[in-house]
Amino acid sequence: RRHGGAEWSRMLITLQALLGNIGRPGRGLGTLSYTTRGNNQKGIKFPLSPLPSNYRQTIRHAHFASAIQSPPISWTTIEIPHGIPRTRTYPMPGCSPIKLIAFISGSGWFLNQIPGTTHHVNALQNPAIEFVYSHAAWWHTAPKLSDVILPIRHIGERDDIVSWENYIVYSHTLLSPPGTPKNDLDIFIELANRLGFGTTLTENNSPDHLLYQIYQSLDIPLTYHEFKAKGYYHYPLTPDIPQILKLFHDFITHPDQ
16 A cells, blocks of 8 residues: 555566466456456446536546646556556646545545645645535545535435446435435535526436436336335346457467557
8 A cells, every 4th residue: 555555466467478478368467356247237327418518637646736736747647448658737738727626425545545645635725725625424534624515415315226246226215314414416406506507417307217217227127116125136147258358369469560
């Protein structure tokens, strides 16, 4: 997690490259994590159409402190899946520096998982950042550093549809939390209403109807009533089919090209 913490994964790739294993059946590198995905399983797709956005620039989480406190900065990143190196800058030409930070989920990596946490906290409190707000169910790092905290309902405190591995689950409301927390969606709708585009965002759908639309896109052999009553659907699993990325296969087959 700290000094040299990522070197083991680099050494795995280096060793396989030295042995000539990458791109050969039964060798090379598999994924460092795993997932169990069912036959014909579809991911949860939010039914609302995305709104137009002028979002253009990014900051790599490890460079947040430098970007805020010592701009301009640049860094090189590798884009997947083709491994193309790209150089990014902040702020991008023609773009405004960041003035508002919104923590919608958790604290962000730069506040809890990478070196230099104190530097990132100081950057968050820099006068260049005019406003910080967060959605929070608990008193963790992000709300402690926010100007405004919007309390939210967590799983079990709202109806929702979620997935885990090859299960799709209808998560029922189990209890009402103390106080007046809201669903994240309700917060976004209220903000959109105040900014004048609430109807454009919701397309006149209620939150309950949005859940129904999510259910419809899942293509499961249960009626909506059956799905809610049972609480889950278990997608059958497919046999594992070994695959080699085309990029690696082409390299090992025709290295001169």
